[in-house]
Amino acid sequence: MDGDQPSSRDRLIIAAQRLFARHGYNGVSVRDIAAEAGMNSASIGYYFGGKENLLAEVYRRSAAPMKAERRRRLAELDEAGITDLPALIDAFVRPALLADESGSFLRLRTILSAENSDIFSSLTAENFDDTSAEFIDRLCRALPNRARTEIMWRFHFMLGTLYYSATGPQRIATISDGQCDPHDVDRLLASLVPFLVAGFSAQEKDVLS
Amino acid sequence: MDGDQPSSRDRLIIAAQRLFARHGYNGVSVRDIAAEAGMNSASIGYYFGGKENLLAEVYRRSAAPMKAERRRRLAELDEAGITDLPALIDAFVRPALLADESGSFLRLRTILSAENSDIFSSLTAENFDDTSAEFIDRLCRALPNRARTEIMWRFHFMLGTLYYSATGPQRIATISDGQCDPHDVDRLLASLVPFLVAGFSAQEKDVLS
DNA sequence: GCCCCGTTTACACGATCGTTTGAAACAGGG
DNA sequence: CCCTGTTTCAAACGATCGTGTAAACGGGGC
Numbered sequence: 001m002d003g004d005q006p007s008s009r010d011r012l013i014i015a016a017q018r019l020f021a022r023h024g025y026n027g028v029s030v031r032d033i034a035a036e037a038g039m040n041s042a043s044i045g046y047y048f049g050g051k052e053n054l055l056a057e058v059y060r061r062s063a064a065p066m067k068a069e070r071r072r073r074l075a076e077l078d079e080a081g082i083t084d085l086p087a088l089i090d091a092f093v094r095p096a097l098l099a100d101e102s103g104s105f106l107r108l109r110t111i112l113s114a115e116n117s118d119i120f121s122s123l124t125a126e127n128f129d130d131t132s133a134e135f136i137d138r139l140c141r142a143l144p145n146r147a148r149t150e151i152m153w154r155f156h157f158m159l160g161t162l163y164y165s166a167t168g169p170q171r172i173a174t175i176s177d178g179q180c181d182p183h184d185v186d187r188l189l190a191s192l193v194p195f196l197v198a199g200f201s202a203q204e205k206d207v208l209s
Numbered sequence: 210m211d212g213d214q215p216s217s218r219d220r221l222i223i224a225a226q227r228l229f230a231r232h233g234y235n236g237v238s239v240r241d242i243a244a245e246a247g248m249n250s251a252s253i254g255y256y257f258g259g260k261e262n263l264l265a266e267v268y269r270r271s272a273a274p275m276k277a278e279r280r281r282r283l284a285e286l287d288e289a290g291i292t293d294l295p296a297l298i299d300a301f302v303r304p305a306l307l308a309d310e311s312g313s314f315l316r317l318r319t320i321l322s323a324e325n326s327d328i329f330s331s332l333t334a335e336n337f338d339d340t341s342a343e344f345i346d347r348l349c350r351a352l353p354n355r356a357r358t359e360i361m362w363r364f365h366f367m368l369g370t371l372y373y374s375a376t377g378p379q380r381i382a383t384i385s386d387g388q389c390d391p392h393d394v395d396r397l398l399a400s401l402v403p404f405l406v407a408g409f410s411a412q413e414k415d416v417l418s
Numbered sequence: 419g420c421c422c423c424g425t426t427t428a429c430a431c432g433a434t435c436g437t438t439t440g441a442a443a444c445a446g447g448g
Numbered sequence: 449c450c451c452t453g454t455t456t457c458a459a460a461c462g463a464t465c466g467t468g469t470a471a472a473c474g475g476g477g478c
Contacts, residue, residue, distance in 0.1 A: 023324065026236045031464085031466095039426080040427055042428085107323060110319060110323055114233055114323070153400040153404070157373075159373055159380070160369040162369070164373060167323055168372070171333065171365070171368070172362070174338070180358060180365065188362075198412075201407065203403065240436090248457095253436095256455095
């Protein structure tokens with residue numbers, strides 16, 4: 001192991017990531033974060049200039065590896081010439097659930113989207129709009145006789161299954177008496193990917209609009 | 210129209226419902242709620258004894274019509290002898306999105322699940338566990354050669370698509386340049402129900418576990 | 419030795435939080 | 449009209465919020 005300790009700045013980001021994901025943005029004070037990191041509460045003003053900037057830093061820090069992993073898997077698919085739907089969906093879904101332990105970043109994003117929708121939308125657009133567009137393009141290519149609008153709806157539904165698995169895991173665990181554990185990522189994916197593949201492949205119902 | 214004005218107590222609940230759904234629990238102060246209802250902030254202490262009790266009241270008040278509508282539609286199905294999957298899923302999904310304008314109750318529940326997971330789980334169990342079990346039973350009957358565990362996973366995914374449609378609607382609207390509007394409930398359902406039907410009907414992938 | 423400068427600390431500021439209080443305003447029956 | 453119980457109000461409570469400030473710390477270059 002490398003003996004380098006994380007810098008004070010990093011310790012703050014890590015502590016904030018954990019607490020924000022657990023209790024939301026408004027539910028955590030700068031004093032809480034500083035205490036979790038073992039530092040003085042004024043240091044977050046020193047390093048980031050304020051609580052909001054710390055949040056932005058947490059968001060960027062967490063989004064980066066997830067984006068990178070998605071890109072890596074896409075490149076892998078390209079190299080192997082694979083274009084089938086299951087592989088594509090897996091390449092999108094798996095990095096989101098593996099990015100950090102038990103998807104605490106997805107949880108953070110869900111909370112932000114509800115609590116601070118203005119801050120959230122700008123952060124999301126900044127960090128994810130390009131990746132999403134890329135995946136929608138590929139989905140359209142994998143499903144050539146589905147309308148692009150319909151694909152976008154289904155992409156939207158897929159995001160829902162992803163976020164909810166990270167946000168509300170205790171619900172399914174309760175209902176199933178512990179038989180379904182959303183923290184077991186491999187088991188979750190084994191059910192989620194076929195579910196999504198079938199959903200994406202569904203015949204379009206004739207809608208009036 | 211009936212000339213009865215809503216009672217002061219009801220006005221507070223309605224105002225709280227709106228604000229909680231918009232900004233979360235921690236993001237709204239009792240003074241905000243009182244102002245929205247046009248009353249003094251002390252009245253929420255007078256009527257409910259505290260902010261948390263007001264939240265519980267809001268939750269119960271919002272959950273009731275949604276539950277009732279689901280039951281009504283199920284009874285309708287029973288009466289007509291309908292047991293097919295699309296009708297069943299529609300009976301579960303539609304009341305959630307129609308219960309109040311643009312699913313603000315789903316939004317509230319998502320926020321609570323993330324912000325105050327302890328309060329939330331008790332409220333959810335109190336208000337929804339029976340309904341969920343009922344639907345899972347019916348899903349198992351409609352899909353007799355799928356394992357119950359798998360059905361529960363897919364039920365979990367369905368909840369995700371529901372909640373996310375209410376929580377993060379702006380995302381899909383942005384990505385699609387406004388072509389997909391999650392507030393258009395009919396259009397949303399026209400895409401969502403076939404998606405879910407296909408997902409529920411999917412072949413099970415052979416999982417090791 | 420000394421100073422310098424990036425870091426960390428303790429502390430105070432004004433604002434706002436949830437809640438409580440006590441009295442004013444209100445209603446209706448005697 | 450007064451009495452009684454309910455509802456509303458302004459004001460204040462102690463606690464905690466995010467932030468700013470100024471002093472103390474500590475290791476490398478002179």
